[in-house]
Amino acid sequence: MKITRRDVLVWGAGATAGLVFTPVPWKLLSDISIWTQNWRWIPQPTHRPVDVKGSFCTLCPNGCGIRVRMAAGWPVGVAGVRSHPISRGALCPLGFAAHQLIWHPQRLRTVRHRRSTSSWDEAHVAFAKACTEGPVVIVDGYPGHAASSLFEAFAEKQRGSYRVVSGPEAQALTPYETWSGVPATALGYDLENVRTIVSFGAPLLDGWGTPGQFTRLWAERAAGAADPDLRLIQIEPSLSRTAARAWQRSAIHPGGETALAAGIARVLLEEQLVQARGPMPPLTLAQSAEQSGLSTDAIRDLARLIVGRPPVVAIASDDNPSIAALNVLLGAVGTRGGIVQKSKHAKSHLPAESELDSVRAVLIDSSVPWDFVPQTDAEVFRFAAWDGGSSKADWLLPAPGFLEELTDIPTAPTSAIETYAIASSLVKAPPGVQSAAQFLGRVDPDLTPVDKIIHTRCEALFRARAGTLCAQETTPVAMIPSVEKLEEQLQSGAVWMGEPQHPGGLRCKLSEWPQATRSECPPCNSLGTWRAPVLPPLASKLYQESSLREGPERRNP
Amino acid sequence: MNATRNTFVFGLGVAIALLAGWVIFPRALYVRQNQLLAFHHKTHAEKSGFTECGQCHALRDDGTFGGIPSSDTCTSCHSERMGASHDEAVLVDNYVKTGQEVPWLVYARQPANVWFSHAIHVQRAGLACAECHSTYGQSDEVRIYEQNRLSGYSRDIWGHSISRIRLGRHDGMKMDDCEDCHRRHHVQAGCLGCHQ
DSSP states (O other): OOOOHHHHHHHHHHHHHHHHTSSHHHHHHHHHHHHHHTOTTSOOOOOOOEEEEEEEOOSSTTOOEEEEEEETTEEEEEEEOTTOTTTTTOOOHHHHTGGGGGGOTTBOOSOEETTEEOOHHHHHHHHHHHHHHSOEEEEESSTTSHHHHHHHHHHHHTTOEEEEOOOHHHHTTHHHHHHHOSOGGGEEEOTTTOSEEEEEBOOTTTTOSSTTHHHHHHHHHTTTOSSOSSEEEEEOSSOOHHHHHSSEEEOOOTTOHHHHHHHHHHHHHHTTOSSOOOOOOSSOHHHHHHHHSOOHHHHHHHHHHHTTSSSEEEEESSOOHHHHHHHHHHTOBTSTTSEEEOOSSOOOOEESSSOOOSOSEEEEOTTSOTTOOOSSSSEEEEEESBOOSSOSOSEEEEOOOTTSSOEEEOOOTTOSSOEEEEEOOOSOOOTTOOOHHHHHHHHOTTSOOHHHHHHHHHHHHHHHTOSEEESSSEEEGGGOOOHHHHHHHHHTTOEEEOOOOOGGGOOOOOOSOOOOOSTTSOOOSHHHHOOOOSSOHHHHHHHHHTTSSOOGGGOOO | OHHHHHHHHHHHHHHHHHHIIIIIHHHHHEEEEOOSSOOOHHHHHHHHTOOSGGGTSOBOTTSOBOOSOOHHHHHHHHSSOOSSOHHHHHIIIIIITTTOOOOOOOTTOOOTTOOOOHIIIIIISOOOTHHHHTTGGGOOOOOOEEEETTTOOBHHHHOSSTTOOOSSTTSOOSHHHHHHHHHHTTOOOOHHHHOO
16 A cells, blocks of 8 residues: 555644644643753752841842842842831832842843953053042942942042932922921831821832832721721822722822822812911912813812821822922921931932033942933943943943842831841852942042941941840840840841931921922823832833833823 | 545544553653662651651751751661661661762652742641652652653652643642642632742
């Protein structure tokens, strides 16, 4: 019998049809997917006894407490710490997966000079030469850290300038600095005691401030209740996740926050709903209604609703002065459940966003988000743990990644109480990696290194004998026998928490209603102002698109 | 005539595919390996008087699982040869006297991205060891270790039926099996419960 081409095809069709009814395709699909996860060049945690170490997340300035599971000296898991006084066990999705960032494929491992491979020696020579030729600007993303002190000292010695890139939460506090004279870095929100929050686009339930703090408060005091103890009124053009979960939501025109704040303030004053007698906003109620997209009746109802359950505080998503002025009228500044002064030692810093004239070089620390572009023609030395693609940086310098560097964690920008913690270096940084502080220390060996600055800060805490140390148990600092013991506990994951300041110490003088400087800035909402933490753009993009965090492109019409 | 021939050839293709898929494929997919030493659970339990799995496979003080006992544990009885078998000679000469660990092939080893706590499942939830490990601990059978050529995992993870039709609760240790058990016990572990 002759086998024809047709026989082969029919046999093949039969075999294919038969295979569908066997486990071959499904089992191979499963096994091949696992096989791709186990290629030998993909890092795998080793099977060793697991050790758990306490530390702090350094992906953003809030420093949530973390428990790091270590196997064979490598981190294999991250979880929250319930004893942390601010985060109380909560972490953002990025924090939970942060131990994998040290293996990120875009990890920077070599010095690059204008897209060519270079060396640390050449970078040192270039930076030292720049220092001799003109002023240098150091840009920091986490002011208040031990490295920040080193940066400030270096800038001062070089007659340069120390600048700061602040997040939107910190920027929202800047108007109060103008009116009270207290630095914005010394202010915070007393969220634990507030009962009504008017959020002008701030993503409170979506990673705002210390991730998890508000989510926890919401779960404890509001979620699922028809008339919750904690009312959240979200004013936002789009139906963000925070808006969808809020107790009340007002959909306004993009950029209408300033007008609406003025309209609410006018109703509060006209109907004497507040005790404060502040300046009357120049906008009429009709103008506010037209610009915000709400009716005049809706603005009146909103104003009455806001004052219905004090203490009340308005939270802006940026430095909108009208919303800050509304807080002054509401009596939310310097009161329990409002905006409070947490520190007497904080100082204000120059922002890095302004144009940097007559500068020879700019050094950008790895804590500065990748999307920050200095407004200058000077030579830029950019430290980063990950390569974020195109950047206005002449020098790209590989910095230590997550858990690879000893650093301290000062008070979170939105916190109402002072805290201090130390994130130890749990993982050895790969060869060829240097932090900006180490780099400057080599340029100027007289600078005090970071570990000594941290030790000095611990000594100051010990000498002050104030506050408590929060670990599994809470211990007053006065009960700790030595500074070495204090530092050891801090390095093991304990948090120092200061005494609460008296809220009445903060006073704002508002002689006239602030000019509407931001009405031309649509849309001033959470999606427009949200900034990814210190991550490469690709990771930030994946983070946004993976539904972990809404990005502008996901905005509802 | 042509239709009959085509049907026959098509059926032949189907039959060969079914034979290959259900009989040849599972044998080709797994590498069969013998344990280095023939360890008999039942014999050891009878001679030592141990009645609980945890007496050898103990939890450490910090709650982590000790896994397979170390060579030190064997030393208490096998410091010298207790018989004339080849395995006994290998155990005593190569491992007990040198202090090296026996490279046991672990049937239930999970992938590195799984965090499984024996303490939570055994002590808190009160699950019996046999729920996951069957009654292997009561037998004198030395099982063949079958390793998947592609994934590198033990066959116990997928389960012994290539079709994933489970023969018992202990058959299979994939995520579906964990979820199934959690569902039956009304436990919500979430992603991070196991993938920390």
